[in-house]
Structures are given as structure tokens and as C-alpha cells.
Amino acid sequence: MVMYRLLQARKSDDPVREEERAAFAQKLGVPTERVLPYDLLRGDVTYHRATEGVQAVLVGGSGEFGVLDQVSWMPSFLSTMKRLAEHGFPTFASCFGFQALCLAMGGSVQTLADRSEVGSYDLRLTDDGGRDPLFRHLPLSFVAQEGHKDSVVGLPDGCIPLASSTRCEHQALRVAKTMVYATQFHPELDDVEQRARFSRYFELYKSIFGEERAHAILDEMRPSVEANELLARFHKMIVAKHGVVTAR
16 A cells, blocks of 8 residues: 655645645545645654655645745755655655755755746646656646746756746756656646635735736636646556555
8 A cells, every 4th residue: 555745834724734635645546544744844854754654755835935944844854855865765746845855955946036937837848858757648848737936946966857837947857766756836736726726815916916917827727637647647656666556
């Protein structure tokens, strides 16, 4: 039976905590109880705690937090991400997790307004993405759900770039010779879930973009069918690695 650990940087009253867990489980194609949440805000995460009793680690978004924040729990989290990469422990990290993995491995992350993305965006595979065992099933151009203000501006050594967008060059990576993957976009979110999350925080987005642009972002959201299939294929890779049979 394949089990997953979901590292979450969300406050206890954030309703997205359970929604995120359910979204990952649904896209992986496993029951929700096989995705075990771990609260990063406790500040005590370690490689051992992240990996004990599971076959893969997941990292999602972060609510109000960013990887550049000077908060007490960030060093233990970044140290754990670095060790996951060094050990090649199967990992799929999206958005905040993508930035954290890159920063932990020596890459560069900046808060840049002209690279931020919220909504549905067109992405393009790199040549390496077209050859990657997980990403090669995607079409050359595909739609993905985005929601970030921080961006990776320099990939760390040992990482293979898999996808890009017009606004943000680094959209996905694989740590070479491992099953450690990360995406700036959210493969765990489809357009319905993205629209619901955006609507929940609409007042915040309205204050950032202005009411007219916030409504336009909502109206412009599109299905991201191909991107949403990534996690199911990742699950199949984990199953094959461990030679187990899972039942829904």
C-alpha cells in the first residue's frame, strides 16, 4: 500500500489545509487517508519524520507564507527538502514546495511582480521535459493552474528544467537521476478548484489587482486536464518502484 506524507505550511484555521489534502489524493487516485499531513509550522520536521512509513513526500502551497520569510520553522523545512533531494527520496512538490526545493539546493528565489502568475496559464515543455519519463506524456503546450508571487530565477545544480511559461522561465524540474519532481504550477488543482480558491480570497486579490482585473482572472480560468494527470502518473511510478498493488 503506497502512503504519502504531505508537508503543509498552513495555519490551523486555513480551510485550504483539508482541501489541499483532498486535492492531492484525488489527483493521485488514492483515498484521502493515504495522504498523511504534517504541519510544518510545528518547526520540528526532519528527513526521518518526513519519510518514515511512507513511500513518497508531497509539498503543496503555503497560504500566507513564502520561502523568503524569516520564520522560525523555515530552516528545518529547507534542511528537510535538501536531504530529500540528496537521498533521492520520491517527492512531488508544487508551488511553495518548488521554490523551497530550489532554495534548499542552492538556487535563487525572488519576489518579482512581473513574474508572478495567478490563474490559468499556457506552459511549454522543454526538450528535456519531452524526454522525461513523467512529463513526456504532456503535449508540447499545455494549460496549468498558477498562484505565486515568488519565482525561481536560478535553478540549482543537478536539476533538469522540464517546463516554462512566458512570464516565468522555471516551471518544473526533476533532480537528476531521482524521482524528485517539483512544479511552480499546481497539478493538484483543476480549474474548478482553482476558481473556488480564488473566489475565497477574492477580496485579497481585488486589493492586489483591482476589481476589474480580479474578475478577469476569474473569468479567464481554463481546464488543465493534461497537467492534472501528472500526479496519477507519478503514483504509478511509485507503485512500480515498490512493486505493490493498491486498491481504491
